Amino acid sequence: MVSEYTQLTQKVTDYDLAATLSSGQAFCWDLTGPNEWRGWIAGNPVSVVRGSDCFRLTGRKLTRDVAARYFQWDTDLAALIKTFPQDEPMRQALAYCPGLRLLRQDPWETTANFICSAMKQIVQIKQINRALRQRFGKEVEPGQWSFPDWRTLAAASEADLRECKLGFRAKHLFHAAWQLTAGEVSLEAVESLPTPEARKELMKLRGVGEKVASCILLFAYGRQDVFPVDVWVRRAIHQLYFPKRRTFTEKQARIFVAKYFGPYGGYAQQYLFHWIRTVGALPPSPRLRG
DNA sequence: TGGCAGGGGTTGA
């Protein structure tokens, strides 16, 4: 068993691991010690320790190629950031968290996570992810359950899924798992499709609309131009770029971001989003207002 | 302590 585990050290620069793992793109990571995170890559448990200039990884069946693909540490961040718009919000977002990165995650787990994300906060999505593992996953280590594949969920029932705190999302996830099992939609085919067709293919899945499809394309398929627009982003774009407009619809936001943020708009979005969410750069929502 | 409003979305009418 011990021989299944490998240890790797990887030199990394400009990589804020904590921000990256907690910025709402992945839901399977927990901070377990000073600079130490435990989570999952390609169906296997992994721990990552952030050293001063390196990552020290320990994982079951972990190879450097698999880790490099997941963490995307070869990305030339400086070159990519140069393509961002040179405006004040973007400058502040970049200054706030200079090493934020995009991961490249497993398409199925990402799809399932974001189907479950509708009207849920990050903490709750993590709870659902954990519950699905414990209820339907394989125990690959004592207390460590892998994320269940779609066949397993399709073989369960909607009621079983509801017990994992999914609420009305249980119907969506169950149906999507069933569609994949039946071959109605292929996540593998999405890989080679141009982005508009890839989006259409993903949106055939129940529970996957415009926003969820964008998240899957950005976080699992490496389509870094795709800019998911949710209520937070819409509100942010409204306040930061069009403060004089009385109303600003999601459609208006989508049209604006597609043109304005360039070939790595998805990356830019992650910076803006993380900054807004953690600093509270926007006025609070009406409910939270004093 | 309990009631209540509202939330990172999608669906179907």
Added chain:
DNA sequence: TCAACCCCTGCC
């Protein structure tokens, strides 16, 4: 275009 869908959180 809009209500309905679950359920958790935080406020009062």
